[in-house]
Amino acid sequence: MNKIIYLDAAASYQKSESVIQTEIDFLTQNYANAGRGICARAVAVDDMVARSRARVAGFMNARIDQIVFTAGTTDAMNMVANMIPMSARTKLLVSDIDHHSARLPFEQKVLARAGVINVCALDDNLNIDYKNIPYADVFVITAMSNVLGMPQNVADIIKAARDKNPNVITVVDAAQYVVHEKIDVRAWDCDFVCWSGHKIGADTGVGVLYVKNPDRFQPVKFGGGMVNKITENKIIWNNPPDVFEAGTLPLTQIAGLAQAIDELNQNRPNMGLIKYAYDELQKIPCVKILSQREACVLTFVVDGMHVLDFGALMGARNVCLRVGNMCASWIFKLMNRDGAIRMSIGAYNTIDDVKYFIKAVKEIVK
Ligand SMILES: Cc1ncc(COP(=O)(O)O)c(C=O)c1O
Known part of the structure; x- marks a missing residue:
């Protein structure tokens, strides 16, 4: 056997076969780079990326300009840890259900700046105890532990954190949650959400970063596709989400991601x-x-x-x-x-x- x-x-x-077929079709029949060409083929790839982005936005109840394609949850978490300004006074709140990918990028940043790290309480079932959330400037929230698999009450956790500090920046790791439960970024009222395509049946190498206020943050990766104009004195970035997507996107994987979302929505x-x-x-x-x-x-x-x-x-x-x-x-x-x-x-x-x-x-x- x-x-x-x-x-x-x-x-x-x-x-699934249809995700694989979507990628094969793209590679064999429709392939070109995105955001760089004006021939019909290149424009069609731009349309494909725009359609996938719209699918992701709808999937999370977000706006299109709030959806950034990344290489995965780990990549996105590292990006966010670099996007949020932190100082020696920053109070970082984490929890013991965090995955290394969610917590380490922020811990490293805060430690380097001599900030303070607090670990929030878990209840008897090892869920985040939203009735006992302390003050935080930055709060990393694991929406579902990869070990214990319980969906966390993200909306109430964030509300409790905002009651203590209305300006808290909340970062949700939804790598496990995304496959089981519907994400609604408006209901959660979170600042950032990260997840990986490969956990929902899409390919490796693509992920999603939701940014609630994309205009408030500076890019942390630099390269092609993000620049509007460079003059002698200044650089004008492209508008979000392009400004956060330096370099060639994982186009094949983005094509497959939309298909995987459609299938997940049904099954x-x-x-x-x-x-x-x-x-x-x-x-x-x-x-x-x-x-x-x-x-x-x-x-x-x-x-x-x-x-x-x-x-x-x-x-x-x-x-x-x-x-x-x-x-x-x-x-x-x-x-x-x-x-x-x-x-x-x-x-x-x-x-x-x-x-x-x-x-x-x-x-x-x-
Ligand atoms: C809860 C959680 N967060 C983050 C990650 C990291 O995801 P990736 O390796 O796709 O970046 C994982 C992967 O297992 C996970 O389960």
Whole structure:
């Protein structure tokens, strides 16, 4: 049996045939650069990018000029950490459900300027405790932990932060949230949101950065496509979002992204499968589940077995899972563990995949 049972969508989502075909069509029939040509082919690529951007804007309830294409969440988080002015007085607020990609770019910046880092409280279920948000100048909010998979109450968290400081700059990491829940940037009232295309079935190398007030921030990457005019005394940048998109965009991936959004809108991963797996794993005495039944991922450990050994044994049975600290060291430190095993699904996974997974777990632990 060579079939792979891929239960690792939270690391990267498998690509549908239509996303792949969209990219092939673009590469073979429509390819040119964007923002640089005036021939019909180049103009058609500009139109494709504009259509994709409009699709992303609609997907998040944003305006078109607020949507910046990036290389992914990590790239966007690093950009934002450089866009926000920080000083020795900056109070950065983070949480222990953060992914390294969300928190490290800001921590590094604030540490370099001798600012202050605070970690906000989590409640008993390890969700951000929005009733106890301290004062912050910059607040990094993970909308869904990649380890625990619970959607956070982003709107209330931001409201609580604004009650303490109306000028707080809120940065939302929606890398995991985006595939499961609808993002509404107006309801959230956030300043920035970042996510990666590959987590929703688009290609690697493309991501989205939402900027609420694009005119208030300066670019942090410089190059072609962002300049309106250079005179002897000054440089006039292009308007947003172009000013934040120096260099050639990942055009093929942008073409695929619009297709992936359309498919996600029609077909989100079926969380009933996670609940089914949760109920089955709960019957196995040596399995300890760390995530909640309502979570969008299933994270667990097995008594007496190292997570890497367990992952290798599942791999030998053709089951792909994520094991280790999942680039989220802080939550593991809080739980007093080195790592865990995570099972996650895309819309393409079936009950048979989950039954196979359960069968393989039982074989290994018996
Ligand atoms: C919650 C979270 N944030 C950020 C990232 C980083 O995303 P990328 O590697 O696509 O930049 C991930 C990836 O696993 C994630 O799960």
